Amino acid sequence: MVPAEPQVLVAVTQMVLRTAVALGYERDELLAAAGIDEHAIVDRDGYIPFTHQLALGQAIVDHGLDRNFGLDALAFVRPATFGALGYVVGHCGDLAEALSAFIRYQQLLSPAVEWTLAGTTLRIVSPPPMQGLGFPSETQVGMWVKIGRELTGVDWVPRRVRFGHQPRGPAEQFTAFFGRPVEFGAPADELEFEPEQLGLPIHGARPSLQPALIRLVQSLMPQSPEPSMTDQVRALLLDELPRGMTTRQEAAAKLGISTRTLTRRLGEDNSSFRDLLTEVRKDLACAWLRDDTLPVHEVAYLLGYSEPSTFHRSFRRWTGQTPMSWRRSAAC
Numbered sequence: 001m002v003p004a005e006p007q008v009l010v011a012v013t014q015m016v017l018r019t020a021v022a023l024g025y026e027r028d029e030l031l032a033a034a035g036i037d038e039h040a041i042v043d044r045d046g047y048i049p050f051t052h053q054l055a056l057g058q059a060i061v062d063h064g065l066d067r068n069f070g071l072d073a074l075a076f077v078r079p080a081t082f083g084a085l086g087y088v089v090g091h092c093g094d095l096a097e098a099l100s101a102f103i104r105y106q107q108l109l110s111p112a113v114e115w116t117l118a119g120t121t122l123r124i125v126s127p128p129p130m131q132g133l134g135f136p137s138e139t140q141v142g143m144w145v146k147i148g149r150e151l152t153g154v155d156w157v158p159r160r161v162r163f164g165h166q167p168r169g170p171a172e173q174f175t176a177f178f179g180r181p182v183e184f185g186a187p188a189d190e191l192e193f194e195p196e197q198l199g200l201p202i203h204g205a206r207p208s209l210q211p212a213l214i215r216l217v218q219s220l221m222p223q224s225p226e227p228s229m230t231d232q233v234r235a236l237l238l239d240e241l242p243r244g245m246t247t248r249q250e251a252a253a254k255l256g257i258s259t260r261t262l263t264r265r266l267g268e269d270n271s272s273f274r275d276l277l278t279e280v281r282k283d284l285a286c287a288w289l290r291d292d293t294l295p296v297h298e299v300a301y302l303l304g305y306s307e308p309s310t311f312h313r314s315f316r317r318w319t320g321q322t323p324m325s326w327r328r329s330a331a332c
Contacts, residue, residue, distance in 0.1 A: 006050035008110040010041050010124035013048055013056065013079050017041075019073040020060055028248045045083050050112045050127075067169035070138025071177055077143045081183035084220060088213045091205045095148055096198035100239060105217045113140065118287055119242045119302055120159070120198060122191045137189045138174075138268045144191055145178060151246075154202040155179075158189060159194050160291070168255070192291070198264035229265035233273065237280040246304040248273045282318045296323045 014038070021027050031038060040048055053094040079086035085101070085108045099122065103115050105148060114125045124140045131137065141161060149155055157179035166184050167174065174182045236254055237245070245251065249275060252262040261307035266272055281303050288299045300311035315323050 004112065006112045007047035008046075008050050008053040008112070009083050009108065010048060011083055012109060013041050013053055014044055015073060015076045015081055016056060016060075017055075017319075018047050018076045021070065023067070023069070023072060025060065025063060026222040030056060030059050030063075031061070037167045050110060053110075053128075054129050054133075057130070057136060060135070061133055065135070065168055068135070068138055068167055070135035070140075071142060071169075071173055072144045073135075073139045074177070075147045077139065077146050079147055081143070084217050085109070085212075088200065088210065088217055089147075090151060091207060091209045091213060092202050093205060093207055094202060095152055095193075097150060098202060099144070099198070105207075105221060107215060108220055115140075116238075118238055119284055120193045120195055121287065121291075122193070124189045124191075126189070131164060131189075135166065137163055137165060141189050141191050142177060148197075148200075148304045151202045154200055155202040156194070156197050156200070158191055158197070159293070160190070160192040162188060162190040163194075164189055228269055230269040230271045230276065231260070233262070233266065233271075233276050234280060237276060238284070241277075241280060241284065241304055242302045244304060246277065251296065278314075278318075281314070284324070285315060285318075285323070289323055292327065296327075299323065 017027060017030065020030055034052055036048065036052050036056065040046070061228055079090045082089060082102070085105050088101050088105065089098045092101055099117055101119055104115070106115050108202060112127055113130070116123050116125075122141075122144060124137065126136060126140070138321050141163065144156060161174070161178050161180070161182040162180060163184050171182075171184070232255060233251055236251055240250075240254065245254070248259050248262060249274070252259045255262065257265075262273065266276075285303060288302065289296070296311075297308045300308040303311060305311040305314075312322060315326070319326055321329070
């Protein structure tokens with residue numbers, strides 16, 4: 001079981017070290033600077049303190065990092081980098097399902113980094129010290145392009161890529177890898193997919209293995225209190241709303257409970273399905289409207305509205321503005 005304090009999967013540490021050695025860094029010097037004992041990183045399925053992983057990253061930067069180290073590290077990224085979770089990801093039906101499984105069990109890599117998928121945008125939130133290093137973000141964003149291409153057998157190009165930091169090496173290296181120019185100095189580290197890319201099937205997947213693999217990763221997950229029904233429904237809506245789920249009946253079926261039980265348990269949280277649906281729709285609408293390449297009518301469709309005019313009325317009620325007026329003000 002993963003210990004309660006912040007930890008990092010040793011396979012991730014090994015990947016960083018392999019990259020460093022390939023680029024000419026001295027392995028022993030890096031380990032000494034980071035305070036990592038060689039014996040602590042023998043078992044790739046083990047864990048080391050997150051502070052040691054940060055110290056390793058800082059040691060790399062302190063050696064005079066003048067290249068896009070995180071992109072270089074992608075050469076060593078494989079589904080096996082995820083440990084047991086890599087097997088689950090590799091036997092999902094499509095890329096969207098693989099991402100959902102990864103996010104559900106992301107704590108098996110490290111609880112210090114949070115991955116969320118809102119619609120077609122994957123966002124990575126790291127602790128400020130890790131963000132300050134810069135290069136981990138390159139790997140965290142890029143690995144789902146590297147692994148996503150490997151799993152699907154398709155050399156797809158993401159719709160948009162954003163980084164909060166500035167490159168240390170040539171920006172052209174990012175363009176060459178991602179297949180398009182990327183945005184630096186952005187508010188968040190994000191990878192945005194084309195909708196059809198999330199539906200790409202996983203090449204060679206055997207879904208019949210999933211039940212046993214899920215039981216395995218669940219047994220490795222840290223024990224924590226069961227999330228409230230409100231949190232469960234909110235998370236479900238974030239995943240399923242873009243796929244058309246808008247009713248209590250659908251949500252209850254997904255959660256494996258009756259509609260009556262869903263209503264009762266939400267009431268115990270002083271919440272309701274209608275309120276949560278409105279809350280998630282508003283959050284997703286604001287996130288998607290910031291993307292000026294996404295037409296307003298498509299935002300309405302993704303939010304489950306049958307008519308754009310209904311979405312316009314709802315959005316004006318939430319914000320006091322039309323979607324286009326809000327988009328223009330948000331871009332200022």
